[in-house]
Amino acid sequence: MSSSQSLIGDRTASGGSTKISDFQIVQRPRWGRWISGLLILAILALIGNAFANGKIEWDYFWRFMTVPTILAGVANTVILAVLAMFIGIILGTIVAIMRSSSNPIVQAVAFGYIWLFRGTPVLLQLMLWYNLALVFPTFGIPGVWSMRMVDLITPFWAALLGLSLNQGAYTAEIIRAGMLSVDIGQYEAAKTIGMTRLKALRRIVLPQAMRVVIPPLGNEFILLVKTTSLASVIQFSEVMYNAGTIYYANARVVELLFVAGAWYLIIVSILTLLQIPLERHFAKGNLSR
Amino acid sequence: MTAVQSATINERPLLRVCNVTKKFQDYVALDNVSLEVAKGEVVCLIGGSGSGKTTLLRCINQLYDINDGSIWLEDELVGYRQDGRKLYPLTEKQAIRQRLKSGMVFQRFNLFPHMTALQNITEGPIQVLKTPRREAEAIASKLLERVGLADKASNYPAELSGGQQQRVAIARALAMNPKVMLFDEPTSALDPELVGEVLAVMRELALSGMTMVVVTHELGFAKEVADRVVFMDRGVIVELGNAKDMLIKPQEPRTQAFISAVIG
Numbered sequence: 001m002s003s004s005q006s007l008i009g010d011r012t013a014s015g016g017s018t019k020i021s022d023f024q025i026v027q028r029p030r031w032g033r034w035i036s037g038l039l040i041l042a043i044l045a046l047i048g049n050a051f052a053n054g055k056i057e058w059d060y061f062w063r064f065m066t067v068p069t070i071l072a073g074v075a076n077t078v079i080l081a082v083l084a085m086f087i088g089i090i091l092g093t094i095v096a097i098m099r100s101s102s103n104p105i106v107q108a109v110a111f112g113y114i115w116l117f118r119g120t121p122v123l124l125q126l127m128l129w130y131n132l133a134l135v136f137p138t139f140g141i142p143g144v145w146s147m148r149m150v151d152l153i154t155p156f157w158a159a160l161l162g163l164s165l166n167q168g169a170y171t172a173e174i175i176r177a178g179m180l181s182v183d184i185g186q187y188e189a190a191k192t193i194g195m196t197r198l199k200a201l202r203r204i205v206l207p208q209a210m211r212v213v214i215p216p217l218g219n220e221f222i223l224l225v226k227t228t229s230l231a232s233v234i235q236f237s238e239v240m241y242n243a244g245t246i247y248y249a250n251a252r253v254v255e256l257l258f259v260a261g262a263w264y265l266i267i268v269s270i271l272t273l274l275q276i277p278l279e280r281h282f283a284k285g286n287l288s289r
Numbered sequence: 290m291t292a293v294q295s296a297t298i299n300e301r302p303l304l305r306v307c308n309v310t311k312k313f314q315d316y317v318a319l320d321n322v323s324l325e326v327a328k329g330e331v332v333c334l335i336g337g338s339g340s341g342k343t344t345l346l347r348c349i350n351q352l353y354d355i356n357d358g359s360i361w362l363e364d365e366l367v368g369y370r371q372d373g374r375k376l377y378p379l380t381e382k383q384a385i386r387q388r389l390k391s392g393m394v395f396q397r398f399n400l401f402p403h404m405t406a407l408q409n410i411t412e413g414p415i416q417v418l419k420t421p422r423r424e425a426e427a428i429a430s431k432l433l434e435r436v437g438l439a440d441k442a443s444n445y446p447a448e449l450s451g452g453q454q455q456r457v458a459i460a461r462a463l464a465m466n467p468k469v470m471l472f473d474e475p476t477s478a479l480d481p482e483l484v485g486e487v488l489a490v491m492r493e494l495a496l497s498g499m500t501m502v503v504v505t506h507e508l509g510f511a512k513e514v515a516d517r518v519v520f521m522d523r524g525v526i527v528e529l530g531n532a533k534d535m536l537i538k539p540q541e542p543r544t545q546a547f548i549s550a551v552i553g
Contacts, residue, residue, distance in 0.1 A: 189395065189400070189458075193412065193413035194465060196385065199417075204401055285402045285405075286447060
């Protein structure tokens with residue numbers, strides 16, 4: 001390429017080129033990126049400096065990250081969240097199927113359940129379950145078998161009941177949305193090869209709905225992990241509650257809140273990573289999009 | 290079975306549609322429609338959009354309930370159990386047993402996207418007919434071979450062309466051993482160059498003696514393969530007759546207008 005050559009839009013003329021590849025393309029300097037990058041670094045440095053010089057004993061933070069009480073709390077948080085999500089998904093699927101039933105009574109029951117548990121605060125629901133013994137002192141079949149409600153409803157069971165039922169109501173709507181996203185032709189095709197409505201749901205519709213449903217369910221799971229902290233109010237010894245018991249004793253409030261916060265971040269990060277292979281599994285048959 | 294016995298059984302048409310009316314709210318989609326299809330016969334339903342031909346197919350398959358009239362498949366009343374002057378709607382199980390007498394092929398294929406071609410075909414036999422997996426897969430492989438897709442068994446629908454998907458859909462319907470195959474505009478959603486491969490499979494199926502009711506705009510196919518052609522307009526059967534006669538010199542002005550519009 002001679003330096004005198006120029007880019008021209010005429011293929012018949014000589015002494016010029018019609019291709020941009022014969023020229024060097026000079027990018028504009030990206031001032032915006034440099035400025036915003038430096039700004040962010042400066043802000044991070046300021047925040048870092050503030051924390052380094054703030055009244056936080058980082059020794060306490062690192063030491064309490066792995067003390068047995070905190071680890072037990074983390075374990076309880078994870079157990080509660082996983083179980084509540086598991087029950088919530090099963091409940092939600094059943095209720096979603098009930099809501100799309102042709103039986104008006106089944107439909108109304110599903111609607112009522114969603115209305116009730118979505119319409120009241122979780123904290124209130126947890127406290128009601130925990131105080132169930134005030135309403136029903138005993139539990140069982142009259143005259144045959146019964147036990148005292150206070151023995152039955154421990155903080156764990158109250159928290160699990162409350163969170164699962166609440167989660168089920170939200171999950172039901174997510175799964176229903178997933179079912180609605182599946183083309184009507186899929187139901188019809190399933191019907192013409194002789195499937196019952198429930199079999200068509202289980203084999204054809206729900207597997208396809210899962211692909212749509214996993215991102216919002218992942219969202220719900222993360223939300224639920226953090227909502228388990230409300231169970232501290234009913235004395236369930238999850239990570240927030242256990243952090244509390246420690247800082248009531250040693251007054252290192254902020255350090256222990258940081259410990260709990262770090263553990264929530266770790267749990268949520270792991271869940272976010274677990275979502276990737278799950279999404280890939282349910283995307284089978286779909287070309288990458 | 291002796292020839293005499295089979296002749297007496299075959300006397301009655303396999304499918305009888307008697308005075309069927311189907312309404313969607315106030316809209317009358319089928320108005321007192323009657324049609325009989327003999328065993329082994331190929332009938333093509335033609336007509337403009339909204340003429341009721343797809344609705345008729347869906348009523349036969351019980352995807353729609355009819356408002357009046359009656360449909361009979363192999364001398365069995367479709368959708369109801371009769372007891373004297375009373376009719377009892379079929380239970381889901383009974384309806385399924387009846388629905389399996391007909392196989393349906395859709396305009397938009399409706400293959401299950403999360404299953405491979407082979408799984409699409411084995412799904413019905415395994416889940417509904419309780420055929421052992423091995424056996425179902427052997428049958429499915431044979432069917433895939435029959436529709437010319439033996440090498441696509443492990444492909445997902447999204448990896449197949451429209452014509453290939455429709456051929457898998459035909460194999461899926463055949464896997465349930467239907468007495469009659471219902472085709473709802475099977476080539477309307479296809480690119481023009483893919484129509485031929487689907488029609489070839491349908492032609493082979495017709496030659497094998499399968500009873501077929503085909504909603505189609507492919508008049509060439511109808512002329513060549515169909516025994517009879519039915520022209521529908523606004524929910525009624527306008528003209529019905531021998532395929533070649535009717536497509537070459539239709540009697541009714543509406544049929545004439547339609548055929549000349551399609552041929553162009």
